[in-house]
Every structure is written in structure tokens, then in C-alpha cells.
Amino acid sequence: MSAVLEKVAVNDEGYLLNPDDWTPEIAEAFAKEMGIELTDRHWEIINFVRNYYKEKGQSPTLRQISTGAGVPTKELFKLFPKGPAKKVARIAGVPKPEGCI
Amino acid sequence: MKKILILGGGTAGTMAANRLRQELEPEEWEITVVDQSKIHYYQPGFLFIPFGIYKKRDVIKPRRDYLAPGINLIVSEIDVIEPDKNRVRIKEGGRWLPYDFLIIATGTHPRPQETPGLLDGEWYRSIFDFYTIDGAVNLSHRLRTWEGGRLVLNIVDMPIKCPVAPLEFIFLADWFFHKQGIRDKVELVYVTPLPGAFTKPKASKVLGHMLEEKNIHLIPEFYIERVDPERKVIISYEEEEIPYDLLVTIPLNMGSDVIARSGIGDDLNYVPTEKYTLKAKHFDNVFVLGDAGDLPTSKAGSVAHFQVDVFVPNFLRYIDGLDLLPTFDGHANCYIESGFGKGILIDFNYDVEPLPGKFPLPGLGPFSLLQESVINHWGKMIFRWMYWHILMKGRELPIPAQMMMAGKWS
Ligand SMILES: Cc1cc2nc3c(=O)[nH]c(=O)nc-3n(C[C@H](O)[C@H](O)[C@H](O)COP(=O)(O)OP(=O)(O)OC[C@H]3O[C@@H](n4cnc5c(N)ncnc54)[C@H](O)[C@@H]3O)c2cc1C
Numbered sequence: 320m321s322a323v324l325e326k327v328a329v330n331d332e333g334y335l336l337n338p339d340d341w342t343p344e345i346a347e348a349f350a351k352e353m354g355i356e357l358t359d360r361h362w363e364i365i366n367f368v369r370n371y372y373k374e375k376g377q378s379p380t381l382r383q384i385s386t387g388a389g390v391p392t393k394e395l396f397k398l399f400p401k402g403p404a405k406k407v408a409r410i411a412g413v414p415k416p417e418g419c420i
Numbered sequence: 421m422k423k424i425l426i427l428g429g430g431t432a433g434t435m436a437a438n439r440l441r442q443e444l445e446p447e448e449w450e451i452t453v454v455d456q457s458k459i460h461y462y463q464p465g466f467l468f469i470p471f472g473i474y475k476k477r478d479v480i481k482p483r484r485d486y487l488a489p490g491i492n493l494i495v496s497e498i499d500v501i502e503p504d505k506n507r508v509r510i511k512e513g514g515r516w517l518p519y520d521f522l523i524i525a526t527g528t529h530p531r532p533q534e535t536p537g538l539l540d541g542e543w544y545r546s547i548f549d550f551y552t553i554d555g556a557v558n559l560s561h562r563l564r565t566w567e568g569g570r571l572v573l574n575i576v577d578m579p580i581k582c583p584v585a586p587l588e589f590i591f592l593a594d595w596f597f598h599k600q601g602i603r604d605k606v607e608l609v610y611v612t613p614l615p616g617a618f619t620k621p622k623a624s625k626v627l628g629h630m631l632e633e634k635n636i637h638l639i640p641e642f643y644i645e646r647v648d649p650e651r652k653v654i655i656s657y658e659e660e661e662i663p664y665d666l667l668v669t670i671p672l673n674m675g676s677d678v679i680a681r682s683g684i685g686d687d688l689n690y691v692p693t694e695k696y697t698l699k700a701k702h703f704d705n706v707f708v709l710g711d712a713g714d715l716p717t718s719k720a721g722s723v724a725h726f727q728v729d730v731f732v733p734n735f736l737r738y739i740d741g742l743d744l745l746p747t748f749d750g751h752a753n754c755y756i757e758s759g760f761g762k763g764i765l766i767d768f769n770y771d772v773e774p775l776p777g778k779f780p781l782p783g784l785g786p787f788s789l790l791q792e793s794v795i796n797h798w799g800k801m802i803f804r805w806m807y808w809h810i811l812m813k814g815r816e817l818p819i820p821a822q823m824m825m826a827g828k829w830s
Pocket residue numbers: 427428429430431432433454455456457462463464465466467496497498499525526527528550551552581582585676677678709710711712719720721722723724753754755
């Protein structure tokens with residue numbers, strides 16, 4: 320595990336316990352773990368997700384990211400393969416989206 | 421005369437109208453329900469129609485018969501809601517209906533048009549839904565003569581109403597094909613965007629295990645983008661393909677179009693609602709009951725019932741100038757039909773996931789939580805009677821609205 324990640328508290332599924340602990344370095348480290356190299360486009364989406372969480376107190380679903388950030392779903396799957404909403408949430412340091420109950 | 425206007429006369433709207441009529445003086449309060457259809461459907465019954473257990477006539481009743489005398493029913497599509505002017509326009513005659521208090525109970529509805537390919541030529545030939553009466557009836561005809569092959573059940577996206585219904589469908593399909601003597605010729609595949617069989621971890625484990633035992637193949641984390649009805653494959657956003665002979669889809673569920681037309685919903689037409697009081701977030705004389713809201717709990721008839729139980733006393737406080745109490749806990753209670761005359765029962769709320777135990781009497785039951793039993797199946801079947809004769813008549817069930825931890829073990 321990378322040195323940045325050793326110092327932060329995460330839950331069983333690897334999401335930050337406290338979204339305020341988040342730093343861009345943590346995002347880089349999580350992304351690396353998932354085999355994703357962060358580009359500007361990734362960052363646009365990460366920032367959207369962080370702002371969304373700050374405003375609404377919950378993590379956006381895939382559909383909300385796509386409409387809200389204006390990124391086609393297909394591209395989201397390219398950028399964050401296999402479950403983009405969950406992956407961005409983890410990288411952005413916010414809780415797993417609870418869109419599905 | 422004060423006016424309460426209720427939009428939607430389905431499960432939630434009907435219960436709320438009848439209970440409020442019992443509590444409020446007819447000389448002081450007028451109660452009006454608007455719904456586009458004269459028929460009240462018992463939607464949980466749709467599940468049983470494809471397998472010939474229920475017929476269409478078992479799940480439909482005249483809406484008027486279930487609204488107490490003293491409640492006005494207007495049959496019309498609702499055109500637009502103007503909450504800042506306290507009025508609603510209906511399509512019939514373009515009439516405006518003013519209100520003092522508004523209850524939005526317009527539910528949520530499947531939208532096959534949102535997934536390219538679903539409606540293109542094979543709809544009700546090799547592609548079916550069972551969340552509508554037409555879908556359920558057409559599928560029953562198809563299944564009667566189907567000789568076997570690969571049946572794929574696909575959930576397009578969450579949230580859907582009654583999130584356990586797709587599992588029940590596949591369990592019943594397993595039982596049905598056994599009974600028809602063709603189970604060995606049928607491959608059953610359950611394709612979901614969720615990471616497992618269900619949304620909550622403990623229940624997901626138990627239900628996932630049941631899928632395995634029944635030889636039903638689970639494909640998790642599949643997000644459908646489109647269908648190719650000619651090649652008979654569903655295709656994900658990542659271009660993975662799953663072939664089928666018969667596709668049973670749970671299309672994207674969205675709240676009513678009138679919510680979008682009125683500009684008061686989110687991207688899926690759900691009205692932002694206060695989690696614990698059921699008041700609309702942005703309006704002080706508007707409440708949201710049933711599937712129409714954006715609450716983080718299941719969209720289910722049982723939830724609508726617990727909501728109405730806590731809403732009515734709270735509303736009576738509110739009109740007397742008292743504060744709303746934060747009494748709704750997200751309580752849901754679902755019978756899951758598991759085939760071969762058995763069922764499972766799950767009970768949960770905003771904070772507590774489904775746990776094993778006994779319900780409703782701690783230690784005694786008679787229903788077992790998160791465990792298969794014959795009596796749970798009877799609970800489900802008797803529920804149709806209770807729906808029409810107790811719930812829709814505004815009578816109370818002897819089950820507390822808030823979830824109890826007694827009788828559960830973690
Ligand atoms: C297959 C299936 C199985 C299910 N099984 C279960 C189960 O076992 N247990 C359980 O608890 N729940 C179950 N449910 C879910 C349950 O039926 C719903 O959650 C419940 O009916 C929600 O009630 P509601 O009043 O919010 O919406 P509804 O009962 O759907 O009522 C909404 C009403 O609003 C009307 N309406 C909407 N828009 C307009 C408009 N623009 N103009 C006029 N009228 C309008 C509609 O005509 C409708 O009558 C199941 C659902 C399905 C589809």
C-alpha cells in the first residue's frame with residue numbers, strides 16, 4: 320500500500336471514513352490501485368463529484384454524474400471502467416453512492 | 421372550506437385519502453383525488469400473472485370503490501403543478517384546481533423507451549416486461565407455449581419499485597419450468613447492475629446463495645446500454661454482450677412526467693422530500709407519499725403504508741400549527757416469493773439492513789426473517805386480501821409503523 324494511504328482511515332470497502340481527510344494525493348493513490356491514470360478529464364469528474372457531495376450531502380449516481388457533469392455514460396465507463404459511479408466516489412473521497420436501495 | 425388535493429389514487433393516494441377522510445370534518449375539509457385511470461391495479465399481483473397463478477381480473481378493481489364516500493374523484497391526466505400558486509391544472513377541460521394542501525402520490529413507472537432497442541420490433545415477441553399489466557399478460561401467453569432456451573432477466577438501472585420483484589420472478593420461473601417439466605431445457609440468467617443479488621449485504625448473501633442452489637446464473641455489475649433485438653443480445657456500456665432467447669426486462673423506472681413538466685423533480689422525476697417528515701423539501705404545504713419521492717428507502721407498497729401511518733397524525737398536528745415530528749424511519753417490509761410454495765421476509769429501515777429473526781412478534785413470528793418458510797409464502801398470498809379489504813379501506817394493520825429491533829439478531 321502506498322504511504323499516503325497508510326495514514327487515512329477507510330471502511331471495509333476502502334472508502335474514506337471522513338471526506339474531509341481527502342487530498343489530491345489520496346485520489347492519485349486510489350486511482351493507481353485501480354489501475355487508472357488520472358487525466359484532466361478524470362479531474363473534471365472528480366471535482367464535480369466532490370462539489371455535488373458538498374452541496375447535497377450524498378454521492379451522485381451514474382446518471383447524475385452524466386447529466387450533471389455533461390459527460391456521456393459511455394465515456395464515464397471508459398475513464399473509470401467497471402462501475403464508474405463507485406470508482407469516482409472512492410477516488411473523490413466521498414461515500415459509496417446509495418442510489419440503489 | 422379547506423381543500424386537500426391528492427395527485428394519484430394508487431396505493432399511497434388511496435390510503436391517505438381514506439385515512440384523512442376519517443379524521444377531518446366534512447364541513448371543514450374537502451378531499452379530492454385525481455388519477456388518470458378508472459382502474460386501481462394491485463401491482464404486486466403482476467408478478468404472478470406470467471405464471472398463470474393470477475389472471476388479469478384478480479388484480480383490477482374500480483378506483484371509485486376504494487375511495488370512501490365524501491372523497492371526490494376526478495379521472496383525468498394531471499397536466500401541471502404550480503406550487504407557488506397553490507394550484508394544479510388537469511388535462512380534462514384545462515381546469516385549474518386550487519388547494520390549501522397538496523399530496524403528491526403519482527408513483528413511478530417503467531420506461532422501456534429509455535433503452536435503445538427494447539421497443540424496436542421485438543417488444544412482446546421475444547422481449548417482455550412484467551411491471552405493467554400488458555407486459556405481464558403478454559408474457560403469460562408467451563410462457564405457456566415456450567419450449568425452453570435461455571431466459572435472461574435484466575434490470576436496467578436502480579432504483580426500481582419493489583427491488584425484490586425481479587428476484588421473485590426468477591425464483592418463480594425456476595419453479596414454473598420444473599412444473600412444466602422443461603427445467604432441463606431452460607437456462608436462467610439474472611443480470612443486474614448491482615454488485616450482487618440484492619442491495620443490502622446480508623440479504624444479498626442469502627439471496628445469492630439461493631440463486632446458486634436453484635442453478636440460476638448471476639451476472640452482476642452489468643450496465644445495459646442497448647439491445648440488439650435482431651441478434652438477440654443485450655450490450656453493456658463496455659460493449660460486453662449477453663445473448664438471450666427470451667428477455668425479461670425491468671426498464672428504467674421514472675417518476676411521473678407531470679413532475680418534470682412542473683419542474684419540481686430530480687433527473688428521474690422524483691420530488692425532493694424530507695426524509696423523516698415526508699414534506700416536500702421546497703414547499704411548506706406539499707407532502708410526498710409513496711414512490712413519487714426521492715427518499716433513500718425501497719419504493720414499495722409496504723413503505724407507502726408505513727408512511728401513511730406516520731403521515732396522518734403528523735398532518736393533523738401540522739394543520740393545528742404544531743411542528744412536524746421526524747417519525748418516518750424508512751421502514752420497509754417485503755415478502756419475497758421464492759418458489760415451490762415458500763417465501764422469505766425481509767424487514768429494514770434507513771439505518772438497519774435486513775437481519776434474520778422473527779416477525780412481527782419477537783421470538784414467535786409466525787413469519788421468519790431472511791429465511792425460507794412456507795408460512796412466509798402464505799403471508800404474501802394473503803396480502804392481496806389485506807390490500808383490498810384492510811389497507812385500501814383505510815383500516816389499520818396491527819403492525820407498528822416504525823421498525824423494531826426486538827426479535828432480530830445481527
Ligand atoms: C411487479 C410488481 C410487484 C410488486 N410487489 C410488491 C410487493 O410484493 N410488496 C410491496 O410492498 N410492493 C410491491 N410493489 C410496489 C408497489 O406496487 C408500489 O410501490 C406502490 O403501488 C406505490 O404506491 P404509489 O401510490 O406511490 O404509486 P402507484 O400505486 O403506482 O400510484 C400512482 C398513481 O398515480 C397516477 N398518476 C401518475 N401520473 C399521473 C398523471 N400525470 N395524471 C394522473 N394520474 C397520474 C397513476 O395512474 C397511479 O394510479 C410491486 C410493484 C410491481 C410493479
